[in-house]
Amino acid sequence: MATLTPPVTVHMPPTNKDGGSSLPPIYGGGDGGRRDGAPGYGSRLRRARLGLAVAIAPIVMLFVAFTSAYVVRQGLPTLDEKTNTYVRDWIPVSLPIALLLVNTGLLLFSSIAAELARRQITRQAALAPVHSIPGVSLGAGKGLPWLGITVLLGGGFLAGQWMAWRVLADRGFYLATSASSSFVYLLTATHAVHLIGGMLVLLYAAVVSLLDKPVESRRIVVDVTAWYWHFMFLLWIYIFALMWFAR
Amino acid sequence: MESMPMEVQHHHTAPTSFIRKYVFSVDHKVIGKQYYFLAIFSVFVGMVLSWLVRIHLVWPNIHIWGLGVLSPTGAPGGVMSPDYYLSLLTVHGTLMVFFVLTTAPQAGFGNYALPIQIGAEDMAFPVLNMLSFWVTFLALCALVATLFVKDGPPISGWTAYPPLSAVGSDAGPGLGMGQNLWAVSIALFCVGSLLGALNFIVTTVDLRCKGMTLMRMPLTCWAWLITAILSLLSFAVLFAACVLLFLDRNAGTSFFLPAGLLVNGKLQNHSGGSPLLWQHLFWFFGHPEVYIAIVPGFGVISHVLSVFSRKPVLGYKVIVGCLLSIGFLSFTVWGHHMFLSGMSPYSGFLFSIPTLIITIPATIVSLLWLGTVYGGRLRFTTSMMFGLGFISVFVTGGLGGMFLAQPSLDIFLHGTYFVVGHFHMVMGVAAIFGMFAGTYFWFPKMFGRMLNEKLGKVHFWITFVGVYCIFMPMHFIGLEGMPRRYSSFVNDAMQPLMPVHTFMTIAALTTGAAQFIFFFNLFWSMYKGAKAPDNPWESTTLEWTVPSPPPFDNFGGKHPVVSYDAYEYGVTRNGKDYIMQTDPPGQPASS
Amino acid sequence: MGKAFGVVLTIITTISVAIFVSRHWWFPEVASAHGGAMDHQFVETFVGAAIGFILAQLALAVFAWKYGEQKGDNRPIRIFPGGVKWLLVLAFVYVGSEIILLEFVGQKVWAAMYFTPPATDSLQVQVLAGQFAFYFRYPGPDGKFGPIHADKIDEASANFFGIDPSDPASKDDIVTAELAVPVNKPVELLLNSKDMDHGFYLREMRVQQDMLPGMQIPIHFTPTKIGKYDIACNQLCGLGHYNMRAFLEVMSEEDYQKWIVQQASLQ
Known part of the structure; x- marks a missing residue:
């Protein structure tokens, strides 16, 4: 049999979009982010957004797992050995719908406020180089403190959820009362924990803006948190729909 | 869970304080080593536990020095009780599966080598990376703590099937505090793994250097990327399962517990849950987990075989395709752990189809490794020996899967030593061979010194022959229907098999003892080994272009540019038989 | 090397x-x-x-x-x-x-x-697993099993199945600690568990099935050889797991009839 030598691939770096070669030469794919003050904000923002997109996957999987447990548990007949037949023991929870709708509204407005905060800081970041020219004033003030409004409305949502829990407890549905109530508490609590995580980051962003960091740096935090906030809103709509339609 | 992409940390220079440099370091190389040593500690404890378990099976009345102090109730006077056997079995399984097989090949080597191999200065989110290690460390602490709490570790096995794991201490020793700690440990481990997986994916996608296209990445990077995706999707489900288990145990919910449970004479106050639900959630994680353990090994072995055969990997693209399809299929096969669980028998039949289909990519990869070795100029370094050994044990273990994938054969083989032999061979031993190959390969880069090759060879030979002596006979006694997780065998029909157990125990003690050669080699060479050159193996990938060990920012402020594929061996150029990935392009090469 | x-x-x-x-x-x-x-x-x-x-x-x-x-090997x-x-x-x-x-x-x-129903003339036996023993129940002449009352299960008074004595379906039920079946006759076992996930493993019959609380899982087979066989629990159920076993005795038809009459008299 013939001895073969692999064809040696000697060619210039390709220019396809597959790898880092389409990136700028210096601050391209290769900078690991240890260069302080480097004007790599664009790539850092992109990286942070990518990180968020990836981080959303396990959160979705978490709720997929809860949902499948929910659906399975709801449809699951259990053996009643006394009668030797399979019975269903699912008790629908009577949800405080009006209150939950108000909460949904709060979270919706919170999400809108987050979006406005995101656009505000994006504009500021775009104008930052102009501002830095001495003697130039665009006259544009800071506008409304959208970030604060986001946190406030988010806190309102959490308080509303807490009230909803109290209502459920008054109606006799505790965590261990029945499988259905267990799931209601589980889903809302998990969502709340994730929302609180987002609020902590927003507070961090607020602290950072006090620290007078460059606006581009703040922008990354606000931008990513805003997208996360929208995701939290969609997640809540999903949970609400699940609890409502699959009672 | 929500891993906020914190602002990327920036540093001008390497940290100088001990704490920032070695403890709370954000440097991927330090974190990689931390993970590696966490795995070394776990594998040591796990191995000692497996010794105790094996000894108890064969010499149940033996007095083991010190064990009576560790657990006065579990091993009064140093003699293990049958329930303590189960406790130690649980810790052995949990340690090995989570803290060894999941950490070292992925988080250990991956953290260390991935950024250098793709030409990055660090992972995408260094602080997150540090967090992921310390969360994993806490998880390990919680698990080890079960050994010291009253009643000891849970007796429910690493799979923690409810109701045993969910009803609390009525059901047996270790099911109170021990099981709670277990659930907390695993939940923390999930969080740590998710943070790590996030970092791996973003790093691979976003931080590749100029010219490093996806198809030029070393296969190790592909393996780590695919493993990270598997982790990202499966650990979240295990986390959910742990939350539900914890609530069932401590908040009185009934996700996994049906009504009318009468445990130890006490009627439990639960209603209508299903133990099967846990099994579904657990194995939805559990089967991808098998591949989380082995796929990084696939990457390392493909890499090592190519380097030491002085040949390009045969079918690079096909291997990438196989890894991707294995990753995808691994999410469709979990039901094969549950053929006899009471799940619908029709689902059992359906689950066996993808289970058999997944052997196709696994077979292709094995054949391609053989094809890579064929006609090469093999250099039998210790790393290469473990690489060749990997193919052998993986094929052996994998073929056992052909039997277990069939529900009709599972009727007899389920829960016997056949299963134990199969998964130890294919997932445990193969993955550990991958780790050994990786250790002998990257040690010079990680510590700047060479491991002793003579000791390495001795270590390899005892280990290779030893694992066959331990795990092959398990297949045989499995055929006789010997059940696993039995601390002793009361059935007379099983007595003729006890000499086989004695043989396996002696083999396990010997093979375990050989690992001390490895530990000695590791720690001795770290300080006394020969100084390592930059590229001791004449390898092509980026980590061999930098000094051993690499500087803090990996490339000393330079930006590598890649012009070649990862495995350009077997060419003649400038008197060498390989082309570095970073060699300048365009020079004529002759063959 | x-x-x-x-x-x-x-x-x-x-x-x-x-x-x-x-x-x-x-x-x-x-x-x-x-x-x-x-x-x-x-x-x-x-x-x-x-x-x-x-x-x-x-x-x-x-x-x-x-x-x-080899040293100095330049073979391509x-x-x-x-x-x-x-x-x-x-x-x-x-x-x-x-x-x-x-x-x-x-x-x-x-x-x-698993896909085919058991033969209509199968002998039905209910099996109840608990930490760490199996118990068997034959329906008696009426062919009906009485309900299992978990709250009435009491080892001390040998009420292993939680039988309510006033229930007419339970009256003629025969509870045994050993499974006996006639040879060459199809058997249908109804597997129940009162506490843990147990396993029902009968090597010589090539039968194995997990037993879960909250479910009754039927399996069926036809024994073809007279003899005494080991039934093992093959799903980790607690500290006595290794010791949880029972026996299946496959008898000739006459022996079985004698045995069942004798067991009925012991109830």
């Missing part, structure tokens, strides 16, 4: 295959109607797996023996003849035919046990 590896690997392969083929350690003798088909299925799988095992290990041994690098490397293509074909043909053979032709045993 490569030659040594080749030799050792060949020895390991030979010994492993020889031990399997010698059948020194092998399944216990079949004692049920469907068991033979299962053993046949195993042998078929074994032949397929053994071919793959021997070829792969020997190829590895030969390559390691043959291709070691060789690419596998035909490259990837033939290996792909081999993998698809070998594994593909195994899959088709095993999955679609060879699943008769599974189908016979």
Whole structure:
């Protein structure tokens, strides 16, 4: 049999979009982010957004797992050995719908406020180089403190959820009362924990803006948190729909 | 869970304080080593536990020095009780599966080598990376703590099937505090793994250097990327399962517990849950987990075989395709752990189809490794020996899967030593061979010194022959229907098999003892080994272009540019038989 | 080193295959109607797996023996003849035919046990597993099992099944600690568990099934050999798991009738 030598691939770096070669030469794919003050904000923002997109996957999987447990548990007949037949023991929870709708509204407005905060800081970041020219004033003030409004409305949502829990407890549905109530508490609590995580980051962003960091740096935090906030809103709509339609 | 992409940390220079440099370091190389040593500690404890378990099976009345102090109730006077056997079995399984097989090949080597191999200065989110290690460390602490709490570790096995794991201490020793700690440990481990997986994916996608296209990445990077995706999707489900288990145990919910449970004479106050639900959630994680353990090994072995055969990997693209399809299929096969669980028998039949289909990519990869070795100029370094050994044990273990994938054969083989032999061979031993190959390969880069090759060879030979002596006979006694997780065998029909157990125990003690050669080699060479050159193996990938060990920012402020594929061996150029990935392009090469 | 590896690997392969083929350690003798088909299925799988095992290990041994690098070796490397293509074909043909053979032709045993209903004249026996014992209940002349009242289960008064004595269906139920069945008659077992996930493992009958609380899982088989067989729990159920066992006694029809009458008188 013939001895073969692999064809040696000697060619210039390709220019396809597959790898880092389409990136700028210096601050391209290769900078690991240890260069302080480097004007790599664009790539850092992109990286942070990518990180968020990836981080959303396990959160979705978490709720997929809860949902499948929910659906399975709801449809699951259990053996009643006394009668030797399979019975269903699912008790629908009577949800405080009006209150939950108000909460949904709060979270919706919170999400809108987050979006406005995101656009505000994006504009500021775009104008930052102009501002830095001495003697130039665009006259544009800071506008409304959208970030604060986001946190406030988010806190309102959490308080509303807490009230909803109290209502459920008054109606006799505790965590261990029945499988259905267990799931209601589980889903809302998990969502709340994730929302609180987002609020902590927003507070961090607020602290950072006090620290007078460059606006581009703040922008990354606000931008990513805003997208996360929208995701939290969609997640809540999903949970609400699940609890409502699959009672 | 929500891993906020914190602002990327920036540093001008390497940290100088001990704490920032070695403890709370954000440097991927330090974190990689931390993970590696966490795995070394776990594998040591796990191995000692497996010794105790094996000894108890064969010499149940033996007095083991010190064990009576560790657990006065579990091993009064140093003699293990049958329930303590189960406790130690649980810790052995949990340690090995989570803290060894999941950490070292992925988080250990991956953290260390991935950024250098793709030409990055660090992972995408260094602080997150540090967090992921310390969360994993806490998880390990919680698990080890079960050994010291009253009643000891849970007796429910690493799979923690409810109701045993969910009803609390009525059901047996270790099911109170021990099981709670277990659930907390695993939940923390999930969080740590998710943070790590996030970092791996973003790093691979976003931080590749100029010219490093996806198809030029070393296969190790592909393996780590695919493993990270598997982790990202499966650990979240295990986390959910742990939350539900914890609530069932401590908040009185009934996700996994049906009504009318009468445990130890006490009627439990639960209603209508299903133990099967846990099994579904657990194995939805559990089967991808098998591949989380082995796929990084696939990457390392493909890499090592190519380097030491002085040949390009045969079918690079096909291997990438196989890894991707294995990753995808691994999410469709979990039901094969549950053929006899009471799940619908029709689902059992359906689950066996993808289970058999997944052997196709696994077979292709094995054949391609053989094809890579064929006609090469093999250099039998210790790393290469473990690489060749990997193919052998993986094929052996994998073929056992052909039997277990069939529900009709599972009727007899389920829960016997056949299963134990199969998964130890294919997932445990193969993955550990991958780790050994990786250790002998990257040690010079990680510590700047060479491991002793003579000791390495001795270590390899005892280990290779030893694992066959331990795990092959398990297949045989499995055929006789010997059940696993039995601390002793009361059935007379099983007595003729006890000499086989004695043989396996002696083999396990010997093979375990050989690992001390490895530990000695590791720690001795770290300080006394020969100084390592930059590229001791004449390898092509980026980590061999930098000094051993690499500087803090990996490339000393330079930006590598890649012009070649990862495995350009077997060419003649400038008197060498390989082309570095970073060699300048365009020079004529002759063959 | 490569030659040594080749030799050792060949020895390991030979010994492993020889031990399997010698059948020194092998399944216990079949004692049920469907068991033979299962053993046949195993042998078929074994032949397929053994071919793959021997070829792969020997190829590895030969390559390691043959291709070691010598000092000053300038021999050019060789690419596998035909490259990837033939290996792909081999993998698809070998594994593909195994899959088709095993999955679609060879699943008769599974189908016979789980997809087909038990024969109408089957002897029904209820099994209740608990930490760490099995109990069996025969329906008595009325052919009906009374309900299980978990709250009435009491080991001390030997009410293992939680039988309500006032219930007419329970009155003639016969509870035993041993499973006895007549030979060559189909048996349907209704598996229940009162506490843990237990396993019901009958090696000689080629029967195994998990027993879960909250479910009643039916299985059926036909014993074909008179004898006494071990029933083992094969799903980790607690500290006494290794000690949880019972016996199946397969009797001639007359012996069985005598036995059941005797058991009824003990209730």
